Amino acid sequence: MVLNGMAKVMMKETSRFRLLGISDRILDALDKKGFEEPSPIQELTIPLLMTGSKDVIGQAQTGTGKTAAFGIPIIEFGKRSKDGPGALILAPTRELSMQIADELNSLKGENPLRIAAFYGGQNIAIQLKLLSAGIDVVIGTPGRIIDLMERKKLHFDNIKFAVLDEADEMLDMGFIEDIERILSATPEDKRMLMFSATMPKEVLSIAERFMRDYEIVRTKTIEQSNELTEQIYYEVRRENKFEALSRIIDMEEELYGIVFCHTRSDVDELAEQLQRHHYSAEAIHGDIPQSQRTKVIANFKDRKFKLLIATDVAARGIDVNDLTHVINYSIPQSHETYIHRIGRTGRAGKSGTAITFVTPGEQRKLSMIRKKVPGEITRRNLPQAWEIVEAKKSRFTALLNTIIGEGKHKQYLSFADSLLTSEHTPPELLAAFLHERFKNELVMDKYINLPANDTFVHPEMHDHSQVYIALGYDAGYNKRKLLDLIFKRSGVGCERLGKVECSGTHTLVNASAGDAERIVKAFQGEKDPETRITGLAVQDDSISEKSSGPLERRSSKRRFSSFRKDSFHGQRGPHKGKKPRYAK
Structure with missing residues (x-):
């Protein structure tokens, strides 16, 4: 048999x-997508699902090709039916649900399977x-799937495949009861697959209850960190x-990445700060x-802005292969989350x-x-102001040389000549141009003063x-509620x-003197009896001995401001030493 050149290439690539x-x-669809060889998780998972010999738990990170690992067998065995969907895929977020649907629709080629995602936030009438x-393949979030089941618009009597993607994340989000209810409505003889970056006992509990004989497959990316990713950390106080982050952005001209924060309010606050300082972020x-x-x-994938500020949950399903950076603005709560993020x-063979x-109180967590986490997480010093300014100058100089080398400047030569005939000297003219172009970008005073070799400022030093604050767990306040x-x-x-x-009776908060x-001033005027403050005690060498205001000098290197509730009955703060006098 003689193969023409195109057939030989296709045979080789797939x-x-x-x-x-x-x-x-499906090989033809893979070829059109540019897939040349299966990823490790695909090689481990697809044969097991194709033969139907075992159910599968796949332990793999985001970006390892797991969607195709379960999508290809589903498409291979899927058939159009009037008896309801033949495959069900549960995912923790809307974004991931939509991404899975897009991926499967691109993999099905000429297969007439009807594939769609169902999630909250979309008009229910469209989904009905x-x-x-x-629909032959239903993809969705547990909450919306339950909603459709309760409306009696979705039943699973014909299910041949059931998939839980990002199973550990769905359990962390509290979906376990919904998942159990959904799986209980599916046939026992279905083929089932779970993907999870971690393997908590709750995942194995679902496997024991709903899966047949199953096999756990793991990829090397779980067992060892990505060699192409440099992992570093900076010691920095919360207020800095x-x-x-500003210094890192200014130093890395080509930065394109995701910045992770713990909470939604943190995300909003950081994004607003970045935008106020004219950084490209959403x-x-x-x-x-x-x-x-x-x-x-969509705009982030099209590189219309450089930084996406996100929570862990919202970032699920965002699959971008050419990110240069992942920045943990808030340190991950576990090593599993750290692995997810980085x-x-x-x-795809690119370095990152x-x-x-890491703040002073997060050293133990680090x-x-x-x-x-295998691999070295290296401590670095933040770039100093002069380093950033010099880097910007060097980049701009290189840009000018490139423009001149390519002859792009010639249309402005006559204008430049006329400017040189003015009353100002060439250095003055160029300086004015640089001011107009950069404003204060090349001025070191733009950056606040940080220690050269250690970004930590000890809470007992440097003002x-x-x-x-006499509010704690006993009064119903945790860290988040108190910070709010x-x-x-x-x-x-x-x-x-x-x-x-934060403790049962009180909370200690480190802050700059200002x-x-x-x-203190905000709480002194508070009228709410639950948070009313009756006095302020301060210890600080920098305050005048004769001060008649609310701050009185005490012989201590630590400045101490104490909030005191009516119900606190004059109890002093946790610090030993002289009893502070309270301002009236």
């Missing part, structure tokens, strides 16, 4: 896929119309985080309307950088992550204060504060 038992129709027309989290989230993600850079900001209260009363955001220690003053 031969390893062919060895997995995949049909020519799709179901009434007939934005300054630290926010995404669960409170943003679905239409806007979809637009933000797995988004250093893909994973940066983590230590736990470093013990459990930093510790604020004692401080922001609401004083306007001091969490990114400006240092370590926060922010401590703002917090």
Whole structure:
């Protein structure tokens, strides 16, 4: 048999896929998508699902090709039917649901399977119309799937495949009861697959209950960190985080990445700060309307802005292969989350950088992550102001040389000659041009002063204060609720504060002297009996001995501002020493 050149090329490019038992129709779709060989998770998973010998738990990170790993067998065995969907895929977020649907539709080629995603935030009438027309592969979030089941518009009597994608994340989000209810409505003889980056006991519990004989497959990306990703961390106080991020952005001209924050309010606050300082950034989290989230993600993939500020949940399903950076603005709560985050850079043979900001109170958390994540997480010093300014000057000089070398400047030569005949000297003219072009970008005073070799500022030094607030767990306040209260009363955001220690009876908050003053003044005028403050005690060598205001000098190197409730009955703060006098 003689093969023409095109056939030979196709056989060569997809031969390893062919060895997995995949049909020519899907091989053709893979070829059109530019897939030349299966990823490790695809090689491990597809044969098991194609033969039907075992159910599968796949332990793999985002970006490893897991969607095709379960999508290809589903398409191979899928058939159009009037008896309801033949495959069900559950995902934790709308974005991931939409991404899976797009990927499967691109893989099906000429297969007439009807594939659609169902999720909250989209008009339910549109989804009901799709179901009434007939859907063969249902993809969706647990909440919306339950809704459609309760409306009796979706039943699973004909299910041959059931997939849980990002199973650990769905369990973390509290979907376990919904998942159990959905799976209980499916036939026992279905083939089932779960993908999970981690393997908590809850995942294995679902496997024991709903899966037949199953096999756990793991890829090397779980067992070892990505060699193409450089992992570094910066020690930085909470109030200096934005300054630290600004320096990194200014130093890395080609930065294109995701910045992770813990909460939605943190995401909004950081994105607004970046935009106020004219950085190219947008926010995404669960409170943003679905239409806007979809637009933000599309614009990010098209590189219309450089930084996406996101929560972990909102970032699920955002699959971009050429990210240069992942920045943990908020340190991950676990090593599993750390792996999830940094797995988004250093893909497809390209190098990447994973940066983590670590505050003084987060050293233990960093230590736990470093013990459990293979590979070195290296400590670095933040770039100094002069380094950033010199780097910008060097880049601009190189740009000018390129423009002149390519002759793009010639149309302005006559204008330049006329300017040189003015009363000003050439250096003055050029300086004026640079001012117009850069404003204060090349001025070192733009950057606040940080220590050269250590970004930590000890809470007992450098005019930093510790604020004692007589509110804690016993009064129903945790760290987040207290930080929200401080922001609401004083306007001091969490990114400006240092370590926060919350106990049953009180909370200690590290802050700069100026922010401590703002917090104290805001609470002194509070009328709510639950948060009313009756006095302020301060210890500070820098205050005048004769001061008659609310601050009185005490022989101590620490400045101490104490909040005191009526119900506190004059009890002093946790610091030992002289009893402070309270301002009247």
